[in-house]
Amino acid sequence: MIIKQLSIFLENKSGRLTEVTETLASADINISAFSLAETAEYGVLRLIVNKPEEAEKVLKEKGFSVNLTDVIGLVVPHQPGGLHRALKILSSEGISVEYMYAFALSDRATVIIRTDAIQHTIAVLQQHKMELLKTSDIYEI
Amino acid sequence: MIWNEFIECMERERLVKLQNKRLSAMIERVYYNVPFYRRRFQEMGIEPGDIKNVDQLKQLPFTTKQDLRDNYPFGLFAVPISEVVRVHASSGTTGKPTVVGYTRKDIDIWSEVMARTLTAAKAGKNDVVHIAYGYGLFTGGLGVHYGAEKIGATVIPISGGNTQRQLQLMVDFSSTILACTPSYALHLAEALSEAGISSDVLKLKAGVFGAEPWSEEMRKEIEEKLRIKALDIYGLSEVIGPGVAAECMEQKGLHVFEDHFIPEIVDPETLEVLPFGQLGELVFTCVTKEALPLLRYRTRDLTVLNADKCYCGRTIVRMQKCLGRSDDMLIIRGVNVFPSQIETVLLEMSETKPHYLLIVDRVNNLDVLEVWVEVDEQFFSDEIKKLESIRKKIQHNIQSSLGISANIKLVEPKTIERSEGKAKRVIDKRKL
Numbered sequence: 384m385i386i387k388q389l390s391i392f393l394e395n396k397s398g399r400l401t402e403v404t405e406t407l408a409s410a411d412i413n414i415s416a417f418s419l420a421e422t423a424e425y426g427v428l429r430l431i432v433n434k435p436e437e438a439e440k441v442l443k444e445k446g447f448s449v450n451l452t453d454v455i456g457l458v459v460p461h462q463p464g465g466l467h468r469a470l471k472i473l474s475s476e477g478i479s480v481e482y483m484y485a486f487a488l489s490d491r492a493t494v495i496i497r498t499d500a501i502q503h504t505i506a507v508l509q510q511h512k513m514e515l516l517k518t519s520d521i522y523e524i
Numbered sequence: 525m526i527w528n529e530f531i532e533c534m535e536r537e538r539l540v541k542l543q544n545k546r547l548s549a550m551i552e553r554v555y556y557n558v559p560f561y562r563r564r565f566q567e568m569g570i571e572p573g574d575i576k577n578v579d580q581l582k583q584l585p586f587t588t589k590q591d592l593r594d595n596y597p598f599g600l601f602a603v604p605i606s607e608v609v610r611v612h613a614s615s616g617t618t619g620k621p622t623v624v625g626y627t628r629k630d631i632d633i634w635s636e637v638m639a640r641t642l643t644a645a646k647a648g649k650n651d652v653v654h655i656a657y658g659y660g661l662f663t664g665g666l667g668v669h670y671g672a673e674k675i676g677a678t679v680i681p682i683s684g685g686n687t688q689r690q691l692q693l694m695v696d697f698s699s700t701i702l703a704c705t706p707s708y709a710l711h712l713a714e715a716l717s718e719a720g721i722s723s724d725v726l727k728l729k730a731g732v733f734g735a736e737p738w739s740e741e742m743r744k745e746i747e748e749k750l751r752i753k754a755l756d757i758y759g760l761s762e763v764i765g766p767g768v769a770a771e772c773m774e775q776k777g778l779h780v781f782e783d784h785f786i787p788e789i790v791d792p793e794t795l796e797v798l799p800f801g802q803l804g805e806l807v808f809t810c811v812t813k814e815a816l817p818l819l820r821y822r823t824r825d826l827t828v829l830n831a832d833k834c835y836c837g838r839t840i841v842r843m844q845k846c847l848g849r850s851d852d853m854l855i856i857r858g859v860n861v862f863p864s865q866i867e868t869v870l871l872e873m874s875e876t877k878p879h880y881l882l883i884v885d886r887v888n889n890l891d892v893l894e895v896w897v898e899v900d901e902q903f904f905s906d907e908i909k910k911l912e913s914i915r916k917k918i919q920h921n922i923q924s925s926l927g928i929s930a931n932i933k934l935v936e937p938k939t940i941e942r943s944e945g946k947a948k949r950v951i952d953k954r955k956l
Contacts, residue, residue: 388906390906392899392904392911392936394934394939420908422908425911425935427906427911429906443901446936447936447937448899448936450901450905450906452906481907482907497906
C-alpha cells in the first residue's frame with residue numbers, strides 16, 4: 384500500500400523545474416501526480432512517478448537533493464463529503480496529516496497523504512473499508 | 525587642540541630615547557613575568573639586558589592572535605590576577621574569545637590616549653559626548669567613556685541600538701561629539717532624515733568613528749548628512765582598545781600614540797621590517813602596559829607609516845587609513861568574524877555539512893551577513909517545517925557562538941563553487 388514519493392529540493396530560480404521534468408522525460412519516467420510546496424527562497428517538489436527508484440537515481444546524477452518518502456494514495460468518491468469522511472477517521476484516531484494533494488478523475492478522486500504514522504494510517508483506513516491505491520496501480524513492475 | 529603637547533609634539537630624537545628606555549624596561553618585565561616570552565627569548569639566546577633600543581625590535585619574536593588563544597584566558601598576563609582591575613574580550617575563531625586585561629595603571633594609560641583622541645577631534649570639557657559604541661566586553665564603549673570623562677566632557681553612555689531613542693537624546697541633550705562605528709553613524713544620519721528631522725536641530729560638531737574599515741566616500745557622506753567633521757580612530761583590544769591612533773582635524777592620517785605603542789611595518793610574507801612609506805602589515809609593541817604587554821603583535825591590518833610633522837603640530841608618526849587585511853578575518857558590524865567560525869558551527873550540527881558561502885553586504889548602511897548552506901540528502905527533509913527548523917537552528921547557533929545575526933539561505937547541492945579543492949568562502953560586496 385505504501386507508495387514511494389520523490390521529494391526534490393529546489394531553489395527558486397527560473398528553469399530549475401524544467402530541468403527536473405527534462406531529466407524525467409529523457410529517462411522515460413511518467414508523472415502521475417505532483418505538488419510544489421514553496422517558501423520565499425526555495426521549494427520542495429513532490430512527485431508520484433511510475434519508476435521512483437530510477438527517477439531518484441537520474442535526479443541525483445544531475446546533482447539534485449532527492450529522497451524517497453512513504454505516502455499513501457487514498458481513493459475517495461468524487462462527490463460532496465467524500466474526502467471529509469476519510470479525514471474524520473484520521474483525526475479521530477489522532478493521526479496528523481503532514482501534507483496532502485489530490486487529483487480527481489471522473490467519478491473518483493485520489494488523495495496523496497503523508498502522515499506522521501503511515502502504517503497506522505493504512506491499518507485504520509482499511510479497517511474502515513476505505514479504498515487505497517495499490518503500488519501496482521502506479522508502478523510499472 | 526592637543527591634549528599632551530609634550531609627548532605628541534616631541535622631537536623624534538627625544539621620543540626615540542623615551543621609547544628605548546620604555547622598551548628595555550618592558551623586555552625585562554616580560555622576561556621575568558611571562559613564561560611564554562621567557563621561553564622564546566631563551567630559545568633565541570636573548571637576555572633582558574641585550575635589548576637597549578627600538579632598532580633591535582627586529583631581533584625579537586612576534587606575537588599573534590593564535591598565541592593569545594593558546595594561552596587562553598590569562599596566560600600572557602604579566603601581573604598576578606589580583607592586580608588586574610578589568611578584563612575585556614573579543615570574539616575569536618574557535619569560539620574562545622581573545623581575552624585582554626588591564627591594571628589600574630593600564631586604565632590610566634587608556635584614558636590618556638583616548639583623551640588625546642577626543643582632544644584631536646576638538647572635544648573638551650564643554651562638550652557632550654554621545655557614546656553609541658557597545659558597552660560590555662567589547663572595548664569600544666568603555667574605552668571612549670574613560671577618555672571622555674578624563675577631558676571633563678559630559679558623557680552620554682547610551683551604548684548601541686534603539687536608533688529612535690539615540691536621535692531623541694542627541695537632540696534633547698545637545699550632544700556635540702558622536703562616537704560609534706562609521707556604519708552606525710550613517711545609519712543614524714538616514715534615520716534622521718527619514719524621521720523628517722533636519723540636521724540643524726543637532727548640535728553635533730564632530731564624530732570619532734572606528735572599529736571597522738571605512739572609505740573616504742563614506743566619510744564624505746557622513747560629513748554631508750550630519751554636517752560634522754568625521755574622524756577615523758584606530759585601535760584593537762590586544763593593544764589596548766580604541767586609542768591606539770587617531771586622526772586630527774587635518775584628516776591626513778592617524779597619529780599613532782607611539783610613546784605607548786611602538787609601530788612597525790613588516791612584509792606579511794617574509795616578516796621583514798619595511799621602512800616608513802612602504803605598505804605592509806602593522807605590528808605593535810606595547811611598552812608601557814602592565815597586564816598584557818604584547819611584543820610585536822601582528823595586527824593583520826595593512827597600512828603605511830609616515831613620520832613627517834603634521835600641519836596640526838604633532839610630530840608622532842602617522843598611519844594611513846587601513847587599506848585591508850592580510851588574513852581572512854571579516855569585520856561585520858564591529859565584530860571580528862572568521863569564516864572558519866561558521867564552518868565550526870556547521871560541523872557541530874549533525875544536520876549540515878560545511879559547504880557554505882558568506883556574503884557580506886551593506887544595506888541601509890548596516891553590514892548584513894548572509895550565509896548560504898547547501899542542502900544535501902542527509903538533512904533534506906521533504907517537509908518545509910523541518911527545513912525551516914534547521915535553518916533557524918543554524919541561525920541560532922551562529923548567533924550564540926559568534927554574537928552576530930545572519931540570514932541563512934538554503935541552496936541546492938554543488939551551488940557553492942569548489943575550485944581546486946578549496947571553496948571560495950567569502951564574497952564581500954561592501955564598497956569601502
